[in-house]
Amino acid sequence: MDSPEVLSSGIGARMERITFLQDYMKIEGHFSSKGNQWKWNDGDFWYKADQLGYETLTETVVSHLLLQSTIENHVIYEPVMIDYHGKELLGCRSRNFLQPSEELITLERLFRQNAGMSLAKEISYFSDIKRRIEYTVDHVVNYTGLVDFGKYLTRMLEMDAFFLNEDRHTNNIAVIYDLKSREYRYCPYFDMGLSLFADVKQDFPIEKTFEECRKDIIAKPFARDFDEQMDAANELYGSFLRFSISKEQMVKEVEQWELPYEEDVIKRAMDTLRYQAGKYLYMMG
DSSP states (O other), rough: OOOOBOTTTTTTTOOOOOEEOOOOOOOOOBBEEEEEEEEESSEEEEEEOOSOOHHHHHHHHHHHHHBBBBOSSSSSSSEEEEETTTTEEEEEEEOOOOOTTTTEEEEHHHHHHHHSHHHHHHTTTTTOHHHHHHHHHHHHHHHOOTTTHHHHHHHHHHHHHHHOOOOOOTTTEEEEEETTTTTTEOOOOOOOOTOTOOOOOTTTTSSSSSHHHHHHHHOSOOSSSSSHHHHHHHHHHHOOOBBBOOOHHHHHHHHHHOOOOOHHHHHHHHHHHHHHHHGGGGGOO
8 A cells, every 4th residue: 555645844833743653553344445544543542644635634624514513423533743754644633432441343343243244245135225224224223222323324324425425334334332331332423534535546636527526436335326325314214414504614614724735635625515515405504
């Protein structure tokens, strides 16, 4: 895998700087469908460096936009500068939401532990999108007792559709298990880094037009089209995502962070948000 982009000296001076001497972590069973982003943990926070493009921008902007929405249980990201073996990397951090007795269980792992099968493979046998979603929800409820998992999953699919998050595979949806109480709880929504066409190294080079990006993006995990899987979930469990801000207020969120990206990156993120807010106008304040 390519190394994260190294920034020129002095960029990001206003951000908190974190130095890591230890190697980045490889986390089994939880990774991007495009590879494993460099991550570090210091106990209180998780840190990750940009790998494919402008993940820090999307994580930061999306998480703060969600503060002005009906989504209550999500991870907040903030930008940081990471010093790693003499390299200066742009990245972001989020607070560790696990208690000492808790562990993160991805849906893929949950199904393998309880049924000895791959969820991703199992739902591929169903041609109907609703059936794929119902199958997933019914089994998660049965395994965990989280009776509102259908609503939880629907909110996730609404966020993914709005922000065009292309990385929502079955190892990127999770629940939290307490080893002491042996009970499950809902996991805060996390990992929106590959939203807003942030992958400029592989699928969405910055020279690619907005229309080309829209045409080429593929949703996961229940359908290849974001609206198809969101609409199916809405019909099953309801519609939930709403923002309390206007379209223009949403777009300005990108600029106000003054992150050290090229102007064409900032413009793409702003144009994408503007288009999506117009498309899903019923979600806007």
